[in-house]
Amino acid sequence: MTIESPSILPLEVRGLSARYGVVPALRDVDLVLRSGEIVTLIGANGAGKSTLIKAICGLVRPTAGSVRLFGEEVTGLSPDRMVRKGLSVVPEGRRLFPEMTMLENMELGAFARHDAAAVKRDLDRVISLFPELKDRLGTHAGTFSGGQQQMIAVARALMSAPRVLLLDEPTIGLAPAVVDRIADIVTQIAHSGVNILLVEQNAETALAIADRAYILEGGAITAEDTAHALAASPDVQRAYLGI
Template sequence: MARLDTPVMLKVSDITVGYGAITAVKGLSFEVREGEIVSLIGSNGAGKSTTLRTISGLMHPKTGSIEFRGEKIDGMPGHEIVAKGICHSPEGRRIFPRMSVDENLDLGAYLRKDSAAVKESRERVLELFPRLRERITQKAGTMSGGEQQMLAVGRALMGEPKLLIMDEPSMGLAPVLVDLIFETIETIRKSGVTILLVEQNALAALRIADYAYVLESGHLKLEGDGSKLAVDPAIAQAYLGG
């Protein structure tokens, strides 16, 4: 698939982010256009999750800027960024284990006031993941990894995001569930949500993406259309296991 010719939704310009003395992301720039699926791939420690956490306001860049729909969002606290329409399904799922599935979903819609619209989103999420409906009163921490991942994605969708950030949605899941998750990502995009995806499963992430960026130790190494990168021999050797 090729890059869409739509307006830029998220523009990350030359950001540098670090933890104390360690710099995890160095001068990274990329953009996500409306309606796209954009994948960030790279090996462990390449700075992918750090980048996503910075976009969501959990970390703040030392230099550089992040713009969302033309508005500067770097330096904003996380809860204000959610209000702008960026929802994040984080690495390791990070669901609230001692709460029911129901309450987790409600928390996803924490900032939304219109209860009728929230109910609609809830219905859509439960249609997308029928499994969650079966488990609706169960404590989230007692579910299987796959179910927790569905909950993490569903919870992010409850915020009716304009941009959905997904960090490693297929991590630790059985192959059949991985396929399901990727199908779901397509479905979500079709419903009009722009997606920024980080994945270990690089091949699947490239195939699904309109455009992809390859990160290496905090730098941007390569970029290009997802389908082209998926067949690029250099990529194949470095990230796709041969």
């Protein structure tokens, strides 16, 4: 059994820049995710949060900088290779296959795995996180509510057995009670040993469950601290918490 050095970070982003055509989207972004953490990235719509997720997971090619996963240089690798290296994404908008069942959507999350017995064990474990849905595995995903579809999207991502999970706006458009449920699920996943980067416009919820936080404005990191400290900042309260 190989024991990882405690100095090796699950995710390390250094000097990352990206653009769409001639329009800069990210500017020299530094971000780290340490073992056992929930780190949140908050910012207004259009700040570059989703672009950062896409640049990390290989959907957008950076113009500068690097991404390291458990110490390994992975900048620009394709999304399917990133999944095989232990990184999974819950995309904004869920991106389920509506004509496929909940179970079929979840099974797609394990496309890169060949350990059938372990996949079956993980399927049972992941389903146990969503007791409200366990009796609807054969139901088409498109017939679920928005909050339920978000749960399925999270379940699908977990089926790849990720060590790092990126969540892009998982609570957007959801009712407050469902937001609380999603936050609870994210916390449970973190407690199971998955390292989490949570991208959110809902700063109140994100800061309540995160260990550390970054603020992204205009494609650049403008603040970094513990989630508690940023939640107590008057500037953050005015800009993101409506206080």
